[in-house]
Amino acid sequence: MSETHAQTVPFVRDTMLPPADPPIKEAGAVRWLRQNLFSGPLNTILTILGVLIVWFVASHFWDWFSHSVWNADSLADCRRIIAETWGEGARGACWAVIRERWNQYVFGFYPVELYWRPTMTFGLLFVALAPVLFSESAGIRRIVLVLTTVLTLWLMATLGAPAAWLVFAAVVLVGAILISERHVAWLLVFSVLYPLMGVWFLWGGSAWGPIMVLAGPVLGWIAWRLLGRVSALVATVAALVVPLVWWIVFAGDASRDAQGIVSLAIPAVDSDRFGGFLLSITIGVAGIVMSLPLGIVLALARRSDMFLVKTLAVIFIEFIRGVPLIALLFVASLLLNYFLPPGTTFDIILRVIIMVTLFSAAYMAEVIRGGLAALPKGQYEAADALGLDYWKAQRLIVLPQALKISIPGIVSTFIGMFKDTTLVTFVGLYDPLKSMSDAVRASTSWKGIYWEPYIFVGFIFFLICFGMSRYSMYLERRLARDHR
Amino acid sequence: MTDVMVSANPPFRPSMLIHDRRYRSMTFQVIVFILVMALAWWLVNNTVRNLAAMGKDFDFGFLWQRAGYDIPQTPIPYTSDDTHLRAAFVGLLNTLIVSILGCIAATVVGIIAGVARLSNNWLIARLMTVYVEAFRNVPLLLWILIVFAIFTEVMPPPNAFRGDDPAASMILFDHVALTNRYTAIPTLAMTNDPGSLDLGARITFNWATIAFVVVLVAGWIVRRMIAAWAQRVQDRTGVRPTTWWMSLGVMTVPSLLLIWYFGLHMIPPQLRGFNFTGGLNVQNGLVALWLALTLYTGAFIAEIVRAGILAVSRGQSEAAFALGLRPGRTMNLVILPQALRVIIPPLISQYLNLTKNSSLAIAVGYMDIKGTLGGTTLNQTGRELESILLMMGVYLVLSLIISTGMNIFNASVKLKER
Numbered sequence: 001m002s003e004t005h006a007q008t009v010p011f012v013r014d015t016m017l018p019p020a021d022p023p024i025k026e027a028g029a030v031r032w033l034r035q036n037l038f039s040g041p042l043n044t045i046l047t048i049l050g051v052l053i054v055w056f057v058a059s060h061f062w063d064w065f066s067h068s069v070w071n072a073d074s075l076a077d078c079r080r081i082i083a084e085t086w087g088e089g090a091r092g093a094c095w096a097v098i099r100e101r102w103n104q105y106v107f108g109f110y111p112v113e114l115y116w117r118p119t120m121t122f123g124l125l126f127v128a129l130a131p132v133l134f135s136e137s138a139g140i141r142r143i144v145l146v147l148t149t150v151l152t153l154w155l156m157a158t159l160g161a162p163a164a165w166l167v168f169a170a171v172v173l174v175g176a177i178l179i180s181e182r183h184v185a186w187l188l189v190f191s192v193l194y195p196l197m198g199v200w201f202l203w204g205g206s207a208w209g210p211i212m213v214l215a216g217p218v219l220g221w222i223a224w225r226l227l228g229r230v231s232a233l234v235a236t237v238a239a240l241v242v243p244l245v246w247w248i249v250f251a252g253d254a255s256r257d258a259q260g261i262v263s264l265a266i267p268a269v270d271s272d273r274f275g276g277f278l279l280s281i282t283i284g285v286a287g288i289v290m291s292l293p294l295g296i297v298l299a300l301a302r303r304s305d306m307f308l309v310k311t312l313a314v315i316f317i318e319f320i321r322g323v324p325l326i327a328l329l330f331v332a333s334l335l336l337n338y339f340l341p342p343g344t345t346f347d348i349i350l351r352v353i354i355m356v357t358l359f360s361a362a363y364m365a366e367v368i369r370g371g372l373a374a375l376p377k378g379q380y381e382a383a384d385a386l387g388l389d390y391w392k393a394q395r396l397i398v399l400p401q402a403l404k405i406s407i408p409g410i411v412s413t414f415i416g417m418f419k420d421t422t423l424v425t426f427v428g429l430y431d432p433l434k435s436m437s438d439a440v441r442a443s444t445s446w447k448g449i450y451w452e453p454y455i456f457v458g459f460i461f462f463l464i465c466f467g468m469s470r471y472s473m474y475l476e477r478r479l480a481r482d483h484r
Numbered sequence: 485m486t487d488v489m490v491s492a493n494p495p496f497r498p499s500m501l502i503h504d505r506r507y508r509s510m511t512f513q514v515i516v517f518i519l520v521m522a523l524a525w526w527l528v529n530n531t532v533r534n535l536a537a538m539g540k541d542f543d544f545g546f547l548w549q550r551a552g553y554d555i556p557q558t559p560i561p562y563t564s565d566d567t568h569l570r571a572a573f574v575g576l577l578n579t580l581i582v583s584i585l586g587c588i589a590a591t592v593v594g595i596i597a598g599v600a601r602l603s604n605n606w607l608i609a610r611l612m613t614v615y616v617e618a619f620r621n622v623p624l625l626l627w628i629l630i631v632f633a634i635f636t637e638v639m640p641p642p643n644a645f646r647g648d649d650p651a652a653s654m655i656l657f658d659h660v661a662l663t664n665r666y667t668a669i670p671t672l673a674m675t676n677d678p679g680s681l682d683l684g685a686r687i688t689f690n691w692a693t694i695a696f697v698v699v700l701v702a703g704w705i706v707r708r709m710i711a712a713w714a715q716r717v718q719d720r721t722g723v724r725p726t727t728w729w730m731s732l733g734v735m736t737v738p739s740l741l742l743i744w745y746f747g748l749h750m751i752p753p754q755l756r757g758f759n760f761t762g763g764l765n766v767q768n769g770l771v772a773l774w775l776a777l778t779l780y781t782g783a784f785i786a787e788i789v790r791a792g793i794l795a796v797s798r799g800q801s802e803a804a805f806a807l808g809l810r811p812g813r814t815m816n817l818v819i820l821p822q823a824l825r826v827i828i829p830p831l832i833s834q835y836l837n838l839t840k841n842s843s844l845a846i847a848v849g850y851m852d853i854k855g856t857l858g859g860t861t862l863n864q865t866g867r868e869l870e871s872i873l874l875m876m877g878v879y880l881v882l883s884l885i886i887s888t889g890m891n892i893f894n895a896s897v898k899l900k901e902r
Contacts, residue, residue, distance in 0.1 A: 036606035043605045050607040308513040312520060322883035323876045324840035326854060331876075334868040338534045339527050419623040426846060433626055434847065450633045458622045458630075465621035 067092025070099055074445030097449050098456045101440050105457070108275020108430050114204075114267060116161035118278050120169050121201040123152025125285065127176040128194035131187040133471070136478045141180060149173040195289065202282065203271070207264035208255035216243035216251065271349045275430030277460065283349070284418040287356040291417065292410070294357065295364025296403075300394065302369055313365070320362035325420050328355045333427040352424050360417040367413055371406030372398065404479050411472035415465045422461075433457050531869070544874070546865045547572070553860050555851045557767045561686045568861045570685075575856030576878060582774055582852065583839040583882075589778040590838060591831075594785025601790055612786065619783035624841055627780055632772035632848045639664040639768075643758045659752045661760055667771045668753035668760035675747030692746050699738040706734045769850035773842065781838045785831065792827035793819075824897045832890040836883050843879075853878055 024030055037047040067086050072078040078094035086092065098105070107115055126148040134141035152173060156166055172190075179186050196210035224239035259265065274282065301313035320328070332351040337344075375398060383393035403410070425434040437453040440446050501511045535542060547569040554564050559577045562570060601612035619627065640652035642663045654661045654668075661668040678695075680688040710730050718724040742748075753763025796819050804814040845852040846859065853875060862871040 036604065039604060043603075046600075046603065046605045046608045050605070050611050053611065054607075306509045306513050308517055312516070319880065321836070322880040324843040324854075324879060326843045326846065327858070327872065327876050327879060330858065330872055334862075335872055338531045338869055341530050342534050342537050415621070419621075422623040422625045423844075425625075433623060434629065450637055451630075454626060454630050454633070458626045461623055461626070462618070462621045466617065469621070 064091050064093055068095050069093070070095050072096035073100070075447065075449050076445075094449060094452055095456075097440060097446050097452050101446075104440070105276045105432055105436055105453075107278050108436070109273045110269060110275075110278060111267070111273065113160065114269065116156045116159040116165070117201050117204070117266075117269075119155045119159060120152060120161070120165065121198050122281070123148050123155075123169065124172060124194065124197070124201075127173060127187065128191040130176065130180060131184050131191055135184055138181075141184070142177070145173070145177045145180060149177065195286075200266075202274075202278075203269055204266045205268040206255060206259040207266075208258040211264075212251040212255040212258070213247065215254075216246045219243060219246050271347050274349060276432045276436050279349070279424070279429060280418070280421045280432055283353055283356055283421045283424065286353045287360055287417050287421075288414050290353075290357040291360040291364050291413075294361035295368055295413075296399065298361060298365035299368035299372060302365060303372055317362045317365050320359055321366070325356070325359050325423055326426055328359055329423060329427045331355065348427070348429065352427065352429065356417060356420065359420075360413055363413045363416070364410065367406050367409035368402060370409065371402035371404075374405050375402050407472055407476055407479070411468055415468050418465060418468070419461065432460075535869075540866075542869065544870055546861075546867050546870070549865070551861065552864065555856065556849075557770060557851065568857075568865070571861060572853060572857040572874070575851055575853035578770075578845075578850065578856075579839070579842055579852040579854075579882075582770060582777065582842045582845065582850070585774050586777040586781065586838050586842065587835050589774070590781035590785055590834070593778055593782030595789050597782060597786035598789030598793070601786060602793060616783045616786050619780050620787070624776065624780045625844055625847060628773060628776040628844055628847055631776045632768065635662070635667075635768040635772050636664050641665070642668075642755070642760060645755050645760075646758075654753075659750070661753055661755075663760070664768075666760075666765040666767055668763045668765050670750040670752045671762070671764045672748060673751050675749070676745065678746065692742070692748070695742055695746075696739065699742060700735075703735045703738060707731045710734065767850065769845065769848035772848050773845050773850050777838055777841060780841075781834055784834050784837075788827055788830045788834065789823075792823040795826045796822045821897060828890070828894045828897060832887055832894065835886055835890065839882055839886060840879065 021027070025034060038044045067082055067090055069078045069081050069092060072081055072094065073096075075094060075097070078092070078096055082090050082092035082094075103112070103115070107118060110118060126144060130141055130145055134144060149170075153166065153170055156169060161169075176187060176190065193214075196214055200207055200210045220239045220243040223242040224235045227235040227238050298313050298317060301309050302317065304310050304313070329352060332355040333348065336351055340346075379397055379401065380393070383397040386393075388396065422431045422433040425431040430436055430439065433454075437457065440453055441449060501507045531542075548567050550564075551566055551568045551571040552564050553571070555562055555571065555574055555578075557578060558574050559581060560574060562574050597612050597615060600608050601616065603609050603612075639662045642661070642665065644650060644652040645654065645661060645663075652661075652663075659670050674692060678691040680690045681694065682688050710727050714725050714727045751762050753760040753765070756762075759765075800818055800822065801814055804818040809817065842852060843854040846854050849855070851859075857871055857878075858875040862868055865871070
């Protein structure tokens with residue numbers, strides 16, 4: 001029956017239909033638009049609102065931005081050029097101020113003939129950071145170091161660095177590349193020496209000062225080795241006391257005497273000549289380098305079993321976190337004279353660095369404490385089960401994991417601190433944002449220029465801070481050891 | 485059988501202070517205590533010697549002397565004949581005003597931006613990303629200066645609003661005028677003013693304000709009672725009574741009655757001569773500081789809100805829908821409690837940051853406590869030590885109050901673990 005019926009069917013398809021094109025609404029750009037911008041009434045309204053915002057911003061700034069002037073001597077000159085080129089009444093950006101005051105924004109009032117010194121210091125910073133920041137990837141490290149070498153040497157040559165220092169920088173930079181190809185860890189020696197070198201390059205003066213500072217830990221180490229045979233306790237105490245005694249009592253005279261015998265001096269630059277991004281980066285880098293170890297110690301102290309240590313850490317952290325940075329900066333500029341022995345004066349930049357360090361160390365301690373708390377209890381117990389003592393357990397098991405968990409928080413503390421370096425303007429230092437822009441406006445030729453300096457400085461800060469946050473994301477991915 | 489006898493309590497030897505873990509921490513703490521005491525003694529001793537050398541003393545008596553300077557914006561009556569203490573108090577109130585306004589606005593901005601950044605709408609999500617990154621990666625001081633410069637450089641002077649064909653016009657239906665010196669906003673006035681409660685020292689509270697606060701708090705408590713009653717009914721019968729109109733009524737009707745009774749109305753600012761009068765002329769320093777703090781902190785709160793929402797897994801809302809909960813109750817009972825648990829602790833620290841950052845008022849000439857006590861008073865009296873210590877103490881107390889209050893709130897939304 002079915003067979004007969006089958007033969008009555010007039011048409012049986014024996015070829016497949018070619019696949020039809022998807023409906024126009026469901027393909028290509030239209031589909032994307034429908035899904036992402038017009039998926040419902042609310043989304044459509046939001047899209048229109050968004051377009052309006054973009055249009056509002058663009059229409060206000062495009063004219064201004066496209067009428068940029070890069071070559072002019074003064075704001076009046078700028079306005080004349082804008083009026084001549086784009087007609088009377090046209091508005092335009094006068095970036096010429098950045099071009100003309102570039103050196104002031106970057107170096108502050110640093111002596112012009114010594115600009116190469118901060119430049120070299122900044123270049124060598126990357127050598128010091130290379131084994132720490134780029135330890136995981138040889139490729140990136142190579143790119144960074146080669147770029148640093150080329151740029152630093154080229155800039156130093158343009159800024160008129162003496163040949164001897166050019167050779168020095170070339171040897172260090174090229175040497176760093178060669179060493180990093182074999183043993184990255186060896187560069188850590190340079191990283192440790194860098195802070196003292198940096199201070200000497202920036203402030204100048206006698207090299208014996210930093211050398212004598214460095215001699216402190218060396219003497220402490222010698223004392224520790226010598227006395228270690230007698231008693232571990234005596235050795236430890238000596239290793240702590242000897243450098244302190246050396247720094248407080250002998251180092252000053254020793255460096256003066258040594259300078260008298262062999263002069264190792266370069267022209268000194270006073271702290272009040274520092275300004276602009278040189279100042280921000282100096283304070284920022286110093287604060288970052290010092291606040292991390294201090295923060296770790298504070299976090300461990302706050303989690304300690306010892307009541308007194310814990311209480312002191314809590315008081316310190318909560319006190320610092322409870323007051324604004326400005327108040328602490330005022331303490332540095334006004335009150336430190338009260339707290340130190342009569343007649344002591346020391347450098348305002350150093351005071352500010354100390355305060356900024358303490359400030360961000362307190363925040364850092366809380367971030368790291370979070371990381372320590374997030375670590376499963378089993379890790380601590382495993383460390384105990386292995387028979388590790390406190391410091392070994394912290395160093396080998398707890399801290400590496402806790403710090404890894406806290407990377408986002410640590411980096412955002414760094415970013416916050418770097419942004420806060422602009423507050424030094426309130427204690428009379430020349431930060432790039434307020435003091436420097438005020439100084440630029442104080443000259444008759446640039447009176448009344450507001451937006452261009454602010455936008456320029458904001459852009460540089462954005463680049464640095466955004467770079468840091470992206471680096472922390474990269475680091476998180478790199479260090480992720482869990483199973484994906 | 486080996487018979488190594490280990491005595492449970494070996495005789496005490498001095499070397500055990502270092503080598504025995506039972507005593508080592510005690511030894512260490514004693515050393516730390518001695519060092520800290522020595523440091524404290526050293527600092528105090530230095531301070532005493534320095535003060536003596538400068539011929540100064542440590543005395544807060546200057547607080548009762550005549551201040552002799554004016555403060556542009558004073559929430560309580562203040563003249564230059566008042567004491568430094570009152571000036572400091574005015575500064576503290578100004579700090580509180582900008583902090584509280586900033587916290588409220590930043591929360592609103594942050595929630596909107598955080599939710600919008602998760603939106604399916606590509607354009608809105610990108611715009612919010614730009615907003616968040618732009619504000620998070622640039623110093624707050626820059627935003628304060630830029631907003632302040634917009635007010636002082638771009639806004640028209642008050643007299644531009646004059647004439648039949650003025651160069652500038654008011655916004656928000658002729659209620660707000662943005663000028664380069666101040667922002668004129670409407671004030672509230674009453675036809676049936678009940679008078680004020682005098683707290684002494686020329687600090688007064690209007691009875692109407694007190695009545696509104698009482699009515700709002702009472703309304704909120706009654707609303708909670710209604711919710712509890714609805715819960716009881718639901719537990720007993722399985723049907724939840726409709727309560728939204730009761731809650732709404734309890735929260736709004738008494739306030740509306742009060743508004744009608746006191747004859748509360750707005751007086752928009754009017755241009756008289758060269759200036760706006762009638763309304764409230766808010767100093768641009770406050771507006772700029774408030775706006776910049778709001779936008780800056782809002783960007784941080786947006787990230788916190790986003791993280792909080794992402795922390796609640798999708799399965800939670802799906803499970804709630806599967807149980808038959810309506811979207812509103814899903815949000816209230818399932819998603820929000822879990823998201824808030826993640827959001828509140830970092831939110832507390834953002835509020836604290838905002839309060840501390842309000843000390844940047846110094847950049848725009850807004851007289852907060854940094855500007856009065858830590859600024860003009862300090863410069864006039866030369867009492868650096870006392871002024872700055874007092875100011876830091878005030879900030880510490882403020883921080884402690886905020887964090888205690890928010891921690892209590894946090895404890896109420898925290899996961900109740902057994």
